[in-house]
Amino acid sequence: MLSRRAFLLSAAAASTALPMFARAQEAPQPSVAVDGGTPTVLRLARRTIEVNGKSASVYGIRQPDGTFGIRTKVGERFRVRVENRIEEVSLIHWHGLTPPWQQDGVPGISGPPIPVGGYADYDFPLRFGGTFWMHSHQGLQEQLLMAAPLIIHDRRDRADQQEVIVMLTDFSFTPPEQIFEALKKDSGMAAMPAAAPVPVSNDMKAMKGVKATNQAGQTMPAGMAMGAAAKPDLNDVKYDAFLANDRTLADPEVVKVEPGGRVLLRVINSSSMSAFHLDLGALDGELIAVDGFRVAPVMARRFPIAVAQRLDIRLAIPREPAAHPVLALLEGENRQTGIILQAGGAPVARIPDTAAEASPALTLDLERRLRAAKPLKPRKANRVHTLDLTGQMAGYVWSLNGVAWNENVPPLPVAKGERVELVFVNKTPMPHPMHLHGHEFQVVEIDGKRFPGAVRDTVLVPAGRRVVVAFDANNPGYWALHCHLLYHLEAGMFTTLRYL
Numbered sequence: 001m002l003s004r005r006a007f008l009l010s011a012a013a014a015s016t017a018l019p020m021f022a023r024a025q026e027a028p029q030p031s032v033a034v035d036g037g038t039p040t041v042l043r044l045a046r047r048t049i050e051v052n053g054k055s056a057s058v059y060g061i062r063q064p065d066g067t068f069g070i071r072t073k074v075g076e077r078f079r080v081r082v083e084n085r086i087e088e089v090s091l092i093h094w095h096g097l098t099p100p101w102q103q104d105g106v107p108g109i110s111g112p113p114i115p116v117g118g119y120a121d122y123d124f125p126l127r128f129g130g131t132f133w134m135h136s137h138q139g140l141q142e143q144l145l146m147a148a149p150l151i152i153h154d155r156r157d158r159a160d161q162q163e164v165i166v167m168l169t170d171f172s173f174t175p176p177e178q179i180f181e182a183l184k185k186d187s188g189m190a191a192m193p194a195a196a197p198v199p200v201s202n203d204m205k206a207m208k209g210v211k212a213t214n215q216a217g218q219t220m221p222a223g224m225a226m227g228a229a230a231k232p233d234l235n236d237v238k239y240d241a242f243l244a245n246d247r248t249l250a251d252p253e254v255v256k257v258e259p260g261g262r263v264l265l266r267v268i269n270s271s272s273m274s275a276f277h278l279d280l281g282a283l284d285g286e287l288i289a290v291d292g293f294r295v296a297p298v299m300a301r302r303f304p305i306a307v308a309q310r311l312d313i314r315l316a317i318p319r320e321p322a323a324h325p326v327l328a329l330l331e332g333e334n335r336q337t338g339i340i341l342q343a344g345g346a347p348v349a350r351i352p353d354t355a356a357e358a359s360p361a362l363t364l365d366l367e368r369r370l371r372a373a374k375p376l377k378p379r380k381a382n383r384v385h386t387l388d389l390t391g392q393m394a395g396y397v398w399s400l401n402g403v404a405w406n407e408n409v410p411p412l413p414v415a416k417g418e419r420v421e422l423v424f425v426n427k428t429p430m431p432h433p434m435h436l437h438g439h440e441f442q443v444v445e446i447d448g449k450r451f452p453g454a455v456r457d458t459v460l461v462p463a464g465r466r467v468v469v470a471f472d473a474n475n476p477g478y479w480a481l482h483c484h485l486l487y488h489l490e491a492g493m494f495t496t497l498r499y500l
């Protein structure tokens with residue numbers, strides 16, 4: 001008779017790395033050891049947080065001991081059981097990891113969502129370390145904070161540095177479905193046949209919590225280049241708060257740090273729609289990785305971070321006792337959030353959640369300077385796919401190559417072993433952070449200029465710009481490729497690529 005363990009292993013082998021789904025009542029109790037390790041349980045559940053003095057019911061991804069997300073080590077297997085304890089189906093995507101495609105966590109692409117009360121098991125090797133995250137890819141759950149850190153330690157992590165995670169997000173008391181409906185309705189109302197962008201009035205911005213713009217967002221006429229002078233259209237949604245580790249600056253997280261010590265900030269932008277400039281105040285930060293992948297270090301005090309991106313920043317804490325705010329300034333506005341690093345018990349002053357002045361829109365200035373520590377091997381592309389980022393605020397239609405995603409859209413063809421380049425051409429007046437699943441890519445061109453840029457998984461394509469990324473087709477499967485702004489993704493700025 002087969003032992004339980006052998007049975008599970010052969011079952012896993014037979015399912016060719018499919019995540020295993022089961023109803024709760026079928027769940028073995030307690031968790032069984034598989035291949036010498038107990039899976040880490042991640043539980044999807046409701047929780048209550050307080051925002052601006054009001055309580056809010058949101059989601060969370062926690063281990064049974066309360067730990068948010070997971071910290072593990074490179075070389076280990078990612079062996080996880082996700083238990084769905086919320087009132088609707090769900091599925092979690094491991095953002096930036098390269099699992100077998102069936103374990104990638106995109107409903108309808110990778111596999112079915114986890115039923116209410118059910119669970120799914122995951123088991124795959126971790127190829128590289130870094131700062132990653134996990135989030136629901138089901139409906140609009142991400143807006144309700146269904147996201148958590150996914151940290152993979154590796155040899156670059158130093159024993160003498162304190163690790164501080166800063167998870168940024170945007171928050172609204174309005175249910176996400178209502179936000180989405182309002183975007184479709186209000187932007188439709190504001191749609192004007194005018195061809196030229198019209199300035200957005202502040203009164204309109206305040207309407208119904210959703211920014212109405214009459215830029216009409218129309219696809220620009222062919223050949224029309226968007227000059228740097230044109231004002232980009234930012235922040236579709238007017239949020240009630242911006243959170244860092246679930247808190248606002250009215251009651252920020254205060255992290256005790258050692259005077260003269262070293263800190264590694266792992267900054268994760270888990271916002272649905274909001275990009276920030278990370279502001280280190282008087283501290284010099286050494287950026288050592290983006291989206292988990294090492295870059296030649298860049299020293300600065302301000303770093304842009306688009307939706308879904310991550311920054312690993314080393315800090316040397318001064319010897320004098322002091323409080324060091326680490327702030328995130330919303331692009332295009334004067335709102336901010338953040339945490340405080342408190343060295344030597346220094347008093348912590350209250351920081352307002354509005355900055356003295358609005359922060360500018362994110363640019364590609366830093367992206368252009370970034371150089372991958374381990375670039376892709378130079379090689380000519382076997383295949384190039386050009387993706388026009390298209391859409392309009394009128395009716396809130398967002399698409400790729402003029403087609404909003406639907407099940408009849410054929411996957412982009414790719415063959416195993418190819419070097420593939422994706423050319424993103426943004427024909428809209430809005431920035432779009434583009435994310436490819438299952439592969440890391442390298443930024444190799446911005447606006448016609450080639451360079452060996454950062455290796456990452458999400459790249460910002462500002463309004464009117466052209467950005468080219470390259471990747472090796474080394475992880476066969478059926479993969480998602482999309483704008484990571486939640487409501488753009490939901491509206492159809494999504495496609496797939498497939499090779500088996």
Ligand SMILES: [Cu+2]
Nearest residue numbers: 432483485488
């Ligand atoms: Cu977008």
